[in-house]
Amino acid sequence: MPNNLILTGFSGTGKSQVGLIIAQLWGWDFFDTDDEVTLAAGKSIADIFEQDGEAHFRHLERQAVASACNSSRAVVSTGGGSIVDPDNYRTMITSGVIICLEATPETITRRLQESSDQVSDLRPLLTGPDMIQRIRGLKTQRQAYYGLAKHTVHTDKLTLEEVAQEVYARWQEIAHGATNEGASEKLSPAFVVEAPSASYPVFVDWGLQDHIGKFLLGIGIRGPVYVITDSNVFGLHHGQVQRALEATGIEAHTFTVPAGEASKSLAMAESIFGWLAERRCERSHAIIALGGGMIGDLTGFVAATFLRGVPVIQVPTSLAAMVDASIGGKTAVNLSVGKNLVGAFYQPSMVLADLDTLKTLPARELASGWAEAIKHGLILDASLFRLIEERVESLLKLEPEITVEVIRRSMAIKAKVVEEDEKETTGKRILLNYGHTIGHGLEAATHYTELLHGEAVSVGIVGAGEMSQKMGLLSREELERHTKMLQRFGLPISYPGVNPHSVLKAMELDKKAASKVINWVLLQETGRATVRSDVDEELVQQTLNDLCR
Incomplete structure (x- = not known):
């Protein structure tokens, strides 16, 4: 059984209240890291920010997280930004189970306004005019890290007691082995891209599409979602994705374009714009790119420009799209005078690379994707090139363990360049x-x-x-x-x-x-x-x- 329960999530999701309820029910110790910081500093969080700066607050917070997580049989409520710090995340993941409490910006704003006397003291990053916009911006920056939690509980329509019951149910699943260990590993990202404009998790493993609904819920997307795919991929993978979304209660709509580069056009983008408008797509919804590089480029461009930006999820189904096009935020459509002349830099909210899709690729297309992985080794990682060189036959057979390792490393190289x-x-x-x-x-x-x-x-x-x-x-x-x-x-x-x-x-x-x-x-x-x-x-x-x- 896990030693500790660690609660993460944005301010106003109920971590402190729910954590205390659970600790009292279980007879466990309870730690609120914000309280531990104020106790250690002898001053309020607002005063720490004003007098000593955010960097000093984060230093005290790391000490508080480390101390609380060093306990056994403890419920730990962490600050809204704690999990962003790599040291904190390592401490949290190695000492217990992380569960995220989630809520919409509207719900968070309402809750914080109802306790407005505490906002300036406890949440200095949220003070000032237009609170909901500040919440949206800060929550977007942190959402990829909240997705690192093993489970997410959506609190908007629940009482504190009901949230506590949901957390307890998720805990029981883990304690009694109801959560398959292999499946839970898949729900952890291979890495997180930390580009200047956005951070987002990248998942790389076998059998991920069966869990796509859980991944979306983990980053705060509850639907509706709009899947854009092509006529080839539709028959191969769309049904599995649709069933997985329905299993988690996420409403999904699908637009299918003809396979081939000709679909990457302004005319096709306009058709998709009209389709999205008819279905009243909103900025709080999400668009899913299910396919190869052409679909990723087209869908990314549509997402970047419709309503001035709708979250996009890249679900690459070709090797080339996995190791190259799905990461980095380059989106574009073609003009008659040239390729990729109209586009934008627009980072996805998540990348989900299910390696099972590679089994459906013709040998020639698979080899084409390996060229990009080889290139990454040639330019930036001699050890990756050597690994590919030593395991060519295994990679051609898509042997599971080595295929995951090489593709993850290749994608991580692309991510590192994008970050810089x-x-x-x-x-x-x-x-x-x-x-x-x-x-x-x-x-x-x-x-x-x-x-x-x-x-x-x-x-x-x-x-x-x-x-x-x-x-x-x-x-x-x-x-x-x-x-x-x-x-x-x-x-x-x-x-x-x-x-x-x-x-x-x-x-x-x-x-x-x-x-x-x-x-x-x-x-x-x-x-x-x-x-x-x-x-x-x-x-x-x-x-x-x-x-x-």
Whole structure:
């Protein structure tokens, strides 16, 4: 049986009152970390913030959480922002079971206003005009962390006693083994993306779609939700998702677009806008992108722009979408004059990568996705590249344990880059374009009809590697190692027959408008990339000639 019960959640969800009720019923000790902080400081929380600053308050809070969680048979009510601190979360998760008390911003505002005499003393971050907007903003920042709790209890329509009963019921499930251990592990995120504009959990495992309703409830989304998918994915995965949503009482509507890049258009986005408006979609609802990269881009764009922003959940069903497109918030649709010309940076509220969907992919599309994972190892993680290299056969067979590890690590690399350079302002995110300059040129020169994206990137990786080697950055031995890896996955290392001049023209159109030069991502060694704008044009032409003959 777990040692302690730890309650988390936003201010006004009833943690202190419910925690005290449960402690009295069970005969356990009760700790309120806010009370412990004020006791240790000898002053109110408001005074701590005003006189010593928030950083000092968080320091005292860490000490209070550590002390309370060091107990046994204790109910611990934590402050609304406690779980955001990594040290606090580690302490909480290792000492007991975390249960989140949830409520809507409207309910929280009403409750806090009813106890308005306490707000300025206990909740200095919420003081000031327009309280509900402050609550919405702060709650959005924290919601991904509240999703780390093992269970969530929605308190809006419940009395304190009823909330206590719900918490007790969830506790009993855990204590008596009613919660399958494997399933509970799946409900813990692989990692949390902490981009400047938003934080969100990323779940990566087998069999996750059966739990999608629980995941949504865990981050405070109760529906309705609007699922956008394509005609191929609909038949493969939509039924499972629909049943899982219905099982948790979440109302769901579905819009299906024709499979293929042609659907990633302003016209299709407008059709979806109209459909959402007819169903009275609101900002408090959510949109689910169920599909590959095209669906993720289109749905993300729709979510970013409808009502100036509706929460979007990325549920990638292709390997390429998992390790690349689902993380980072790049959304876009195409125009007749070019791809991805109209879009926005808009981070999802959650990413749910169910690896079971990979079993439905054709071998060629699966290999295309592995190209992106290999690229991540090449540019930033030599140990990941080595792991993939050692386990190629196992990965091709989708053996469960190694597949989870490699995909999680690859996705985490993408997340780390996004955290450091969310909107491509520092130059870090350009490293993700390794192999893409030539790859994009090949795709455009073949009118996006012959090569899968990962296949084009594979050829581009070889080309960028050749230039790196000829410029004295990368050894011939390392280049051959990279090339062999791509071949073992059945990926192309050249593309004979295409006109290299057409590839070059397409690449030039892809230049940064301000500089009019190509910023090449090259390798200095496996796991260490660099950006160069001084690549000789003759070397570029020679490389393209070699790749295309």
